[in-house]
Structure formats: structure tokens, C-alpha cells
Amino acid sequence: MGDINERPPEPNIMAPGHSDVDVLIIGAGPAGLMAATWMARCGIKTRIVDKRGTKIFSGQADGLQCRTLEIFDSFGFADRVWKESNHMLEICLWNPDTAGRIKRSDRIPDTIPNISRFQQVVLHQGRIERFFLDSLKKYSDIEVERGVLPESLKFDESKSDDPDAYPIEVALRHLTHKEASPEQSNATNGAAGSDGLFRSNMSADDTQELLNTAATNGKAGLREIVRAKYMIGCDGAHSWTRKQLGYKLEGEQTDYIWGVLDIIPITDFPDIRMRCAIHSASCGSVMVIPRENKLVRLYIQMTTTENGGGKLDRRTITPQMILESAQRTMAPYKLTYKYCDWWTAYQIGQRVGSDFSKNERIFLAGDAVHTHSPKAGQGMNVSMQDTFNLGWKIAAVVNGTASRSILKTYQSERRRIAQDLIAFDHKFSRLFSGRPAKDVMDEAGISMEEFKDAFVKGNLFASGVAVDYGASVIVAKEGDAQEQGDGSDVGIETGKGVVSKQALATNVKVGMRMPSFQVLNQADARPWQFQQMLKSDGRWRIVVFAGDVSDAKQMERVANLGKALDGPGSFIRRFTPAGKKIDSLFDILTIHCAKRTETELHNFPDIFHPFDEREGWDYWKVFVDDESYHEGFGNAYKQYGVGKKEGCTMVLRPDQYVAWIGDMEDVSSMDRYFSAFMVAKA
């Protein structure tokens, strides 16, 4: 489908006046919805528009990394994904045996054990979008405006540095229903038994959505001007926003063509409900991705230019051709289907955007700045994680709690990830598309040992938990900031930043997300994964590993820390907006490791469990690393690598990334960390 905005604009009616918003989001796919979700939680005035008239139905990316589930959980809806999705536990590698017949050669756990409390799952993108929409509705009045097309962009660069300015002006056109319905490719394209090419797998809770669409259509034909402080282009690989900025995607096109079938398979292949990588001796490769609702997705290699065959035209491919290709690869096992949910064929390169932002006012995210093959299940994840990284930063600046300096870290952090992703995908695609080597002398073939190695290593990358952000004004770690990022300037000179004491928490890495282990609430003995306390609500967390507080000396250190944090000149008092609760910007969470039953909540400093006139003491901030009644022992101190005697303190960013680590006495270092980018209240 061509870009809809390439049509000549029709002579429509211009809506009078203009409206001002803090943030304008172009595109309501997963990346756009993630951005909007942050804005909803942080109370930012936001509009989000999408040129499509309806949500996604069938097909589309659907692998979810364990890190993505952690993020969903921080917004409160990972449980819905966990319940509806198919869980992938094991990867089976199938390779030709000496007789050239495919055989199961290896089993690998799909998610590396112990890296996350979640495992990789598969669920249709439409359901993910539904969960975002429900969340938006619950926490804000932000509604996706569908069938709305951006037509022109004006940007006043001179106003970039004025935090209160609206340097962005976008003309929006409200499409008619006909304009907003994308052309659907020919559903009867030779499909053997295909009966659901664009069948919806959405459930009944979409009714409201459809009603909204209808209501929106009341504006059909209208044009309006929107002024915005910030804008985020999440408008896909053919990004209109990117084109307006004149930015390029850099990289290469590939010649590999892959077919995709979403079917309910009828087969005697024993591992059809496992994730499989099947390399046949000379009939190409198939990847099996078991999905929800009995579906299985098959990625099927159609041809490569390498093997000397004539180049295949992607547009001539039919589901029957794809199926036959799969049947050849998977022989002697039989494969057929009665129900096909969706199919496609694609040919894709690995490309990265040259720039991720314009003056830290207009940002690009998701497919607008990186494209790659879908087989590693990374696309939707990395795209959502782009705006998960960006959203809270914009919100903090708009809300006046942080200076604009933090916005530079979006490109340094996320463009680096995109570069790593593309390198990973390039290697992985090549190994997966190649013909297996017959023996060690077969240099044109792909070594299956090398493939397995890549798969195992790729698994960690693909989990999303290996992300390690470089030094910057908001990541207090050692090393060269530009080298650790994408090369762009992030406003700190090497060796001049605040430094962390990484050795105090050997398994909590500055720059990486806070791992999760079980702790118990001191007040009610309930076990929690600690990450469940790290909600995405825009707050910074001070985590106090209070150590063994049954030791009077240690409790004195804790008391002194409480005094310092509670003092009139503390950064908490300086930066927390006047009239707001003491924990509205900095949320102090304590984990001690004395015996729960020999410790009382009220012995901890007040600021660790603040008092509220209406609600009394706060019972949900002090935790203990102790045995639970029903869920075993989390062993959190050991797992985090924190000493039980001395403990330590940490700062976590609003997105759960570890920003700083220090001793209980290092309040002044913590203060310097925050003072570098926070805005003191009048």
C-alpha cells in the first residue's frame, strides 16, 4: 500500500482556530500507544492520531520479549497478556541427518532460565493494542483519533530551547470513512482453504472502539491546526514524520524472500507446538512459531538469489506456493491446513534512521527508525521500548521536574539499541536463510554448530533484558559516554559525571534494568516480586537496602539516611513540587534483611513509610528479604549481590533502569546526581 498522504489533498473545510497540546503522537501502533500510555500516567495533555480507520485485525508482529512483559506489568496489564498468549518454552532445532532427512538435533530453553520472572510469549498485536487502549481509558481521557492524517508540519527551530514554547504546528485532516479504510490485498489469491485473511481475532470489547470511530467520522473532511510542544512520529516504516524532517534510513535491502502462514496446522510433525528452526538439506528453511488459539505461524524461505534460481517476484506468491515450500522442507512429515488466518510474503532489509530527533522536539520511534526481519520477534518489542524510553523523559520536562538536557539521551540510548538490533538480525537472517553445511569442508554451507551458538547468544539479546544504557546525565556510570551510546553528545564530559559504587550491588548493573526477586511486605507478610513495586508512574525510586537492621549500628545508619533525606535542604524537599505529597516525585522503597517477625515497621524513619492525614501510615514501602509462608524464599540480597551487613542505596529511573548506586552515607553524591538535571521549585 502506498502512503495515503501521497494522494493530492482534496478541497476540504478548514476547522476554525487551532488547539494546543503538550504532546502530539502520530501513529497509534504499539510504539505510539506506549508513548500515549506514559502521557496518560503522567497527566500530560496529549493527542494521538492515526490515519488508519480501524485497529489491526489479523497477522502482524506478535512475539513478546520477557522485558516487554515486565514493562507491561509496570503499567498493570502484563497479566492479561500472560493469560491470553501462547507461552513458548523450548526451541527445537531440526537439521538434516547424514541421510539428508530432517531430525531433531537440539532442544534449547526459549527464554534463558532466571533472567526474568516472565518468559517469551506470543500474542496477536491487536490484543496488545486493546490492552493499551483499555489502559488509556482507565487513566486518562486520551483517545486515539483514527482516520486522521497529518498534512503539513511547521517547526520553529528558534523556539526549541524555550521549555514553554509550542514550536510545532501540524495540519491534520479528518478522513472520510472511505479514505481511512486501507485497501486489503486480494484475499482469494489462490489461498488453499484460506477463509480468514482479514478475519478479526478481536473480542467483543471492541464495540466501543467502533463507536468511537463512528463518532470521529462526524468530523470527516475537516482540517485543523494543532500546535504542540513535542511531537513523536510513530508512523511506521514509511513514516510521514521522518519524510518531513528529511531523515534517511541507512542500511541495505536483502534478496531473501520469506512467506508467512498463520494456520491451524494438520500435521504429524511432533514439535509443531514448539518454536522450531528447521533447516532441510536442500529445500530451504522453516521457522515454526506456535501461537494462541491453536494457530501456528510458519516463516518459510521462498528463495534466495544465492542458490542461482531465478529471482522470485514477491507479488506472484500465493499461500499454496508457501505451503508447498513448507511441505518440501518438512518432508517426510505431512503438513496441511483447513484454516488460514492470514498470510503474506516479505523481503526486507536491515536499516537504521540517521537521526532520532529534531532539536529534541520532534522524535522518531519504532519502525520509523529501524526495519529488519520479523523472525527474531524483535520488531514490536524494540519499537515499544523506544517510546517506553522516551515517554517519561518528555513527561518530566513538560511537567517541569527535569530540564531538557535529559532528552538527548533518547537518541544515544535507543539509536545504539537499533544499531545492535540490526547487526543481530543481519547475522541471524544470514544463518537462518543459508543452506546447512554438508560437512566441515562445505564452506558455502552454514555450520549448524554456528547456528546453534548464534541462537543461544541471540536469545539473551532477544529477551530485551540485556539492554545496557551508556553513561549520561541520567546514568551515573564510568566510561566514555559517546562510545557507550550511538556516538551523539549527551552533555557530560568523560570522568566528570557523578560516579556509582557498582561493587555494592554486583548483580544490579548501572545502566541496566533493575532485576526482580521476591521480597515480603513488612506490614502484611505478602510476597511480591520487587519489580511489581516499580510502577511506571513517572516517579524516581530511591531503593534502600537497609541490611540487617537488628544490628543497632546498622539501624543507626538507616536512621541517619532517613534524617538526611527528610531534612529541609534535601533534594527530595528541593525538587518535590510544592503542595505535593512527599513521595510524589521520589518514592523511597526499603528492603531490609533482619527477620520479619523481629522487626517493626514503626522503627524505620518516617520518610520510609510516610504519614498521611487521611490514610495514616504507608504500609506498602518497607520490605524484607525473608522466607514466605507459601512462595519460598526470594534470597533477594544474595540475588542482587548486596551485602547483608552494610546494604546500599540506589536510584532507579522512572523506567526501572538503574541510575546510581552508593553507600548509605552518599546522600551528597545522590544529591549531585539529581541536581544535574532536576529543576528546583520556586
Added chain:
Amino acid sequence: MGDINERPPEPNIMAPGHSDVDVLIIGAGPAGLMAATWMARCGIKTRIVDKRGTKIFSGQADGLQCRTLEIFDSFGFADRVWKESNHMLEICLWNPDTAGRIKRSDRIPDTIPNISRFQQVVLHQGRIERFFLDSLKKYSDIEVERGVLPESLKFDESKSDDPDAYPIEVALRHLTHKEASPEQSNATNGAAGSDGLFRSNMSADDTQELLNTAATNGKAGLREIVRAKYMIGCDGAHSWTRKQLGYKLEGEQTDYIWGVLDIIPITDFPDIRMRCAIHSASCGSVMVIPRENKLVRLYIQMTTTENGGGKLDRRTITPQMILESAQRTMAPYKLTYKYCDWWTAYQIGQRVGSDFSKNERIFLAGDAVHTHSPKAGQGMNVSMQDTFNLGWKIAAVVNGTASRSILKTYQSERRRIAQDLIAFDHKFSRLFSGRPAKDVMDEAGISMEEFKDAFVKGNLFASGVAVDYGASVIVAKEGDAQEQGDGSDVGIETGKGVVSKQALATNVKVGMRMPSFQVLNQADARPWQFQQMLKSDGRWRIVVFAGDVSDAKQMERVANLGKALDGPGSFIRRFTPAGKKIDSLFDILTIHCAKRTETELHNFPDIFHPFDEREGWDYWKVFVDDESYHEGFGNAYKQYGVGKKEGCTMVLRPDQYVAWIGDMEDVSSMDRYFSAFMVAKA
């Protein structure tokens, strides 16, 4: 509030004709909704009416046993309860020390470890009703009709035994809005800071509910006649249905008066987020039940006739009086509040209905047949479990798969439970309301040792998992059926029923619910709690503990079992309705204990993973007791007490209760079990 039906009926319009339903449910509280939920899952034509115009808002019973959560999970919504509820982990006992000052004397786990995969939680009844309503909507077109009052009942006893007859005729009146709104007791009754006596704690998803109420009101004033095959009276302690039948509640009234406050407490009492039983030396008792949304419920003893004080009139009690009573008990700790969600005072006896059914056509359930104190958190649970027991039985008879003989087991099973509950509550209330003994010589006082003992024992009873149904046509166990039930006849002579081999599964007790342990799906390696496979969909389960199938001899036994079950004369073929799938009435679930990676699904008999023309093989019926990648090892064979070499087979009722246990060769015994009550298809 008096019974609304005691008002003289107004001269309203009679709706023309009458409508026939299979099941008419009177009352849409938890018991009625549970009954309706079964009907929804089993496709039974049902109406459910309630005289109240709206759902419950604040207050009301809200403790949920772990067994109740298991049941909710079988319907698919335990996760919503688990997420929103407050989890109770520990019970703290507070008693006077030698100086008469209250002190924490003991800690007990609230739910006994390892009896269930859930723990006891607390959530407002209105939310529970919401989850039922959402579930009804998802699976059926059954809608609660509110503001609908039954006015007369005609029952033609002579038609009782005819399965196709409609012996019940009920006149319903659709109330006007004014009639349907219950009088709310005076909210400003001296409430110190009470600002929410009838505040809703329902979330926005009630909108549709309110719209429905409005729509229903279109019928306001209409009368209609409904004919029904079966009727279930879930209409509470003042049950209209019970009165029509002339049945009595038998038991005694008590003189204990208790006040209840639902508040956000402001207190320095350290265990305010624990469940506490506080006995003061001479100022009465308080029970603390921590709830969701920062609320705490306090049950506060107001007076007893025992202590010689003047008898208190329940109607004169104010929240301020209740609070002051609590303050006296909990001194020297301070207690006050700014926010009160709800309060009440009650005085209640322990009573059980004389009969639970009229000719097994009209049934009574819930508060209509048992009343007792709310402090043990049993009321809502036992009520829902009544109709959880009854619902599938009526559905099976209406659907023509079972004979009416199974309906007698409702009274024998549930009236016995009600009797046990009343005995438990009687003892518990007495111990809780009494004054603590000063020393062993103080015979008028309650021994705190005895109290703790009762608490610990009561805990198992209160979990709901100790329920053990007696021998009957649907429970193949030894012993005297009448002795094991409530004394009523359940249609089998002692020693004449089918017998189980209990020794084959020492921890799976015939008559009790199937316990749950982790197993892995053979086809995709995903870990599941086995109970998650036991959905409440009306199907019977044949559980095959296939043993170590890597042993060829054992696999031969399994193959023979498959052949017997699949044979043309097998009970599965005889009783499964013609034209229905082979697993539509009997769902065969297999658990083997060979190594997963050395076993292939396709080696098991076809009927263990049946083939479907559209969906291929079934990958969700064969499980293995093996180590998982991320969730440890369930050790299911050991936990169930089943031998790994020999295995065994079991029959589970549609409500998860164990019905029969035998060897793999005992298919004829299994056949006799089913033949005693199942209806062969023409």
C-alpha cells in the same frame, strides 16, 4: 429492611402469555450468580431475577477461601480476584499479658501452607458479582433481571419425575424504579467522619449494568408467568422461596452484638495489615481484617449478656460507639479514622434449613438455608459452593446426559456441610466473644490456648478444601452413605455401590476435590497447575496416570486402556450424544512420568489426543511429571501419591470432586459407575 413482598401488591398490568425456561433462579447474589454461571457454561435456558434494583455497593461479606478461588479459576476469573484483592498471609493473636496489656502472643499462617495453590484473600462482594456478570456476558445471553419480584409459586408435584415436565409456575412482577431501590439506613447516624456509607467501590465498567437496569424498567409494573423445569431460591436469609415451601431454619439466636467498621485506619497498632484476633483483658474483642484499597474491616464486640451489662439495643448503635469500643480493646494503641466506607451492627444465630429441596425440582441455596456469623469469612463462600455443587447436576439432567437420581446428592452433600459450618461457627463465636481466662483456675474465662487451637483447626475447615462428600451414586466410596451425608437417602445401599481403589492414589481422596500440582504439557513443555485443566464446562474427566511409559509393558497397558475407552461399546461411545465430538462429555487427561524429551505425543492412543478434521491433533490433553525450565519440578506423582510404575485411572466430577479411582484395567468398574446414572443416547 422488611421483605418487599410483604407490601400489598398494586393493581398492575399482567403481561400476556407465559414463557418457559429450564431453570429459574431467584436472587442474583453470589449464590444465584454461581448457579447462572453453570447454566451459561452448559447452555441451559435460564432466567435469573432479583428484586433489588441495583447491585451491592459497599460493605457485605468479602472473605474468599482458597477453594473459592479454585472454583473461580475453573470459570476463568480467579486472576481478576487475585489481582484486585488483599491477600491475607498471617494471623496475629493478641492477648492480655500478666499486666493486662494486650501483646502479640502468636503468629499463624492464614492459609495452611500447601493445601492449595491459592491463599485466602479479601475483596468486596460487588467486585465478585461484577466478575460473574462479565463471565455470563462472555459465555451466554443470560442477563440478570433486576427489580423483578416473585409473587406466587405453583408447583405440580405429580409431574416431578417427568424429566420433560415444567412443574413450576411463578408469577413475576417488574417493579417500578422506586419500588426496586432498597431503603438505605440513615447514613448520618452519628457517624464520626463517615463520608461513604453507601459510596460505590465499583469501577466504571458498571455503566452497562446501569443501562440494563434502565432498560428493564421499560417493563415496570408488568406481571408475567414463568414456567420452569427447575427453580433455585438464592434469595437470602429472608428467602421468599423458602417461605413458599414452608421450610424452616432450625437453630438458635445469639445475644452477642457485634459492630462492623470498614475504615482507612489511622493507628500505631503494628499489625493493622494482618488478620488479628485481639482479646483484651476486660474490654471485649476485636477482629482485624485488612482489605483492598487501604481499607480495614474491624469486627468489634459491643456487649454480651454474659458480662451482666444491660442488653444493648442494636438499633441505637452508632459508628462512634463502635469506634470507642475498638479503642478500649486496642488501648494503649491509638485508633481513629477520617474515612469510613461502611458500618453496621449485627446480632446473629446459627441456623440450618430443614430441607434443601422440594422433590428435587425446587432447591434452596446460600443464606436461604444457613445463617451464621460473618467473622469466619465463610458465608459467601459456602453459599457459592452450594450452587457450584448444584448447578452442573441440574444442567446434566436438563441436557439429558444424567438421570434425576443425581439430584438427591445436593441435599446430602450440602446440608451436611451447612451442619458442619454451623457447629464450627458456634464454637468459634463463643471462643471469640468470651473474656480471656486470667489463669487456669478461671473457668468462666476462655483459655487462649484453646482459642489458638480452634483457630488453627478452623483454618483448615475455613479453607474449603477439607470438604469430603459422602458415598452416593456419584461418589464411589466405602461406608454408610446416610452417615456420611446429612442423613437423607441418596439412592444406594451400603456395600452395593461401585468401589474405588483408594490405595492407588493415597493423596487423592474419593469425595474430596482433586488437589493441584504442576505438570508439563507434553507437546509444548509449558508448566500448568493440573487443576487449570479441570475447567467448569460440565464435562467429566477421566484422568489417566499413565506411569512410566518408557517401559514397553506399561505402554502396552496404556494402549489397552485406550482401546477399551475407544471401543464401540465403551461408555464413552454409549453416553456421548450423537454427532458431538468424542471429548464433549468425557475429557481424557493423561499424566505420564517418563522423561518428556524421550516421549512423543503420537505414541499415545489416539483417543488421548483426538484428531479433528479442521484442527488436527489435540495438543492439550497429555501431560508429564517432569522438570520445567523456569518453574521447578511439580513432583506430581509423589504429591498425588500415585505409583510411577503402575499409575492408575480416576474419574472426576464436573465440579473437580474425585468420584472413582481404579487400575488401568478397571474399565468395567468405571463403566458400572457411569451406567448407574447416565442416560444412554438413542
